Structures are given as structure tokens and as C-alpha cells.
Amino acid sequence: MDRAVAVIGAGTIGGAIIRGLLRAGGGYRVVATARSSSTVERLRGLGVEATTDNVEAVREADLVILTVKPYVVADVLREVAAELEGKPLVSLAAAVSTGYIASRAPKAKVIRGMTNINVEVNEGFTTLSAGPNCDQAARSAAEELFRRLGTVEWVDERYMDALTALSGSAPAFIAEVIDALALGGIAAGLPRDLAYRATLMAMMGTSRNLLETGRPPHQVRDMVLTPAGTTIRGVMVLQGNGLKRTLMEAVLEATRRAKEMRDEMGLS
Numbered sequence: 158m159d160r161a162v163a164v165i166g167a168g169t170i171g172g173a174i175i176r177g178l179l180r181a182g183g184g185y186r187v188v189a190t191a192r193s194s195s196t197v198e199r200l201r202g203l204g205v206e207a208t209t210d211n212v213e214a215v216r217e218a219d220l221v222i223l224t225v226k227p228y229v230v231a232d233v234l235r236e237v238a239a240e241l242e243g244k245p246l247v248s249l250a251a252a253v254s255t256g257y258i259a260s261r262a263p264k265a266k267v268i269r270g271m272t273n274i275n276v277e278v279n280e281g282f283t284t285l286s287a288g289p290n291c292d293q294a295a296r297s298a299a300e301e302l303f304r305r306l307g308t309v310e311w312v313d314e315r316y317m318d319a320l321t322a323l324s325g326s327a328p329a330f331i332a333e334v335i336d337a338l339a340l341g342g343i344a345a346g347l348p349r350d351l352a353y354r355a356t357l358m359a360m361m362g363t364s365r366n367l368l369e370t371g372r373p374p375h376q377v378r379d380m381v382l383t384p385a386g387t388t389i390r391g392v393m394v395l396q397g398n399g400l401k402r403t404l405m406e407a408v409l410e411a412t413r414r415a416k417e418m419r420d421e422m423g424l425s
């Protein structure tokens with residue numbers, strides 16, 4: 158029988174998870190929730206059950222995924238805590254620790270996760286950290302679901318803020334880089350569509366090359382550089398304008414923001 162999964166707060170990332178699960182084929186019966194009737198209707202349009210009733214959705218579920226905004230987590234847990242008894246609960250909320258969730262839902266088997274929007278196309282990178290009261294069955298249930306949506310790794314929770322930046326936020330950073338490269342191509346006279354296609358294929362091919370060969374990125378750079386050729390001129394501009402420092406600072410700043418959010422929510 159299909160495993161029942163509740164996606165509580167199925168907005169951007171919850172919706173992407175649902176679309177990824179549907180693309181991956183059967184195995185799950187999804188019950189999604191949202192606050193507004195317009196989002197509920199949109200979710201029903203995907204072909205899944207949807208409601209504004211979090212309690213009912215959790216009651217029906219074997220596995221619960223929490224995808225509300227961090228500042229909504231406390232309210233939702235207050236509402237559904239009793240129904241979570243014995244159930245795996247994967248919270249994807251940035252900055253919210255397993256300790257905090259377990260204190261608000263002591264009977265749940267708590268897992269904190271971070272994933273990214275690429276779950277939509279089954280190419281997500283999901284990291285999971287088990288809370289103190291989480292058993293092997295709950296871990297397996299969570300891992301199995303997220304494996305359908307891409308790659309899964311179990312990590313120490315102390316890495317979660319940095320992974321929120323480097324996994325959760327990274328598609329936004331990379332989209333900015335892609336946009337900039339493509340605009341450069343357009344500036345050089347390429348038609349818009351061709352510029353985006355060339356950039357996307359170079360981005361995907363380079364990622365695949367690095368993953369498959371295990372080469373460090375600088376080695377690929379050096380393989381592409383011809384002395385006095387075209388690439389070194391471009392690399393010179395990137396170095397001169399601090400591309401690497403800028404991207405490093407973006408990741409650090411996003412990481413720091415998670416701690417700041419905990420302070421703002423009084424969760425530190």
C-alpha cells in the first residue's frame with residue numbers, strides 16, 4: 158500500500174517536493190496543506206489531496222514533512238503535536254533546530270533537513286540530521302522519500318546552517334551566475350535563447366564532468382586555459398573583480414543569517 162505523506166505548508170518547496178514525487182512515480186499518497194484556499198486549489202490541481210486542516214493531514218500520515226516558514230513552525234507544532242505521536246517528522250525550516258522541534262513535539266521522531274528547489278526535477282541535494290528521539294525506522298522512511306527526489310546525505314546538525322546556504326540557497330546564487338554569463342553572451346552578440354542554452358549546458362556539463370572525474374575545479378580550469386588564449390583573458394577579469402571572494406562572502410552571509418533568524422525568533 159502507498160505510504161501516506163503529509164506536506165504541511167506546501168508552498169514553494171513543499172510544492173516542488175510534491176511535483177518531484179509525482180514525477181518519480183507511485184509509492185506515496187500525498188496530503189498537502191496550506192493556509193489559503195487559493196494555494197489549496199493549486200495543490201489539488203497537481204492531483205494530490207489538499208486541505209487547510211493540518212491536524213487532519215497529520216492524523217492520516219505515516220510521514221510528515223514540515224515546509225512552513227521558520228516563524229510559523231511554533232504555531233503549527235502547537236496545533237499538531239498530539240497527532241505526531243510515533244511519527245517521523247522532517248522539518249525543512251531554515252534555522253530551526255531538532256532540539257527546538259522536539260521540545261514542541263516531544264512524541265514525534267524528529268529529523269531536521271535541508272534540501273533545494275531541484276527536488277522538483279529529482280536532482281535535489283538533501284541533508285538530514287536525526288534528533289535525539291529518532292529511530293532507524295523513521296530515518297529509513299525519510300531517506301527513502303528524499304532519495305526519490307535526488308541525493309541524500311546524513312550530516313551532523315552543526316553543518317545545517319552552512320548547508321542551508323550551500324544547498325538550500327545555492328540554486329539562487331547559481332541562477333544569478335547563469336544569468337550573468339548569459340547576459341555576457343548577449344552582450345557579445347548571441348541571440349538570447351542561444352546564450353542561455355550555451356550557459357546552461359556548460360554549467361550542467363561542467364558539474365557532471367567534475368562529479369564523474371572527481372577532478373578539483375581548478376584542474377578543469379587549467380585544462381581549458383590556453384596560454385595567451387581566450388579563456389585566460391576572461392579568468393583575469395573574474396579574478397580582478399573578486400568573483401571568488403564575492404561568492405564566498407555570499408555563502409558566509411547566508412549562513413550567518415540563519416543564526417540571526419534564530420535570535421530574532423528567540424530560539425537561540
Ligand SMILES: NC(=O)C1=CN([C@@H]2O[C@H](COP(=O)(O)OP(=O)(O)OC[C@H]3O[C@@H](n4cnc5c(N)ncnc54)[C@H](OP(=O)(O)O)[C@@H]3O)[C@@H](O)[C@H]2O)C=CC1
Nearest residue numbers: 166167168169170191192193196224225226227250251325
Ligand atoms: N524555497 C526554498 O527553496 C527552500 C525553502 N526551505 C524552507 O522551507 C520553508 C518554506 O519555504 P517556501 O516554500 O519558500 O515558503 P512559501 O511561503 O512558499 O511556503 C510556505 C507555505 O506555508 C503555508 N502556510 C503558512 N501558514 C500555514 C499554516 N499555519 N498551516 C499550514 N500551512 C501554512 C503557506 O500557505 P499559503 O500559500 O496559503 O499562504 C505557504 O504555502 C521555509 O522554512 C524555508 O526555510 C528550505 C529549503 C529550500
Ligand SMILES: O=C(O)[C@@H]1CCC=N1
Nearest residue numbers: 251321322324325326
Ligand atoms: O531563503 C531562505 O531563507 C530559504 C532557506 C533556503 C532556501 N530558501
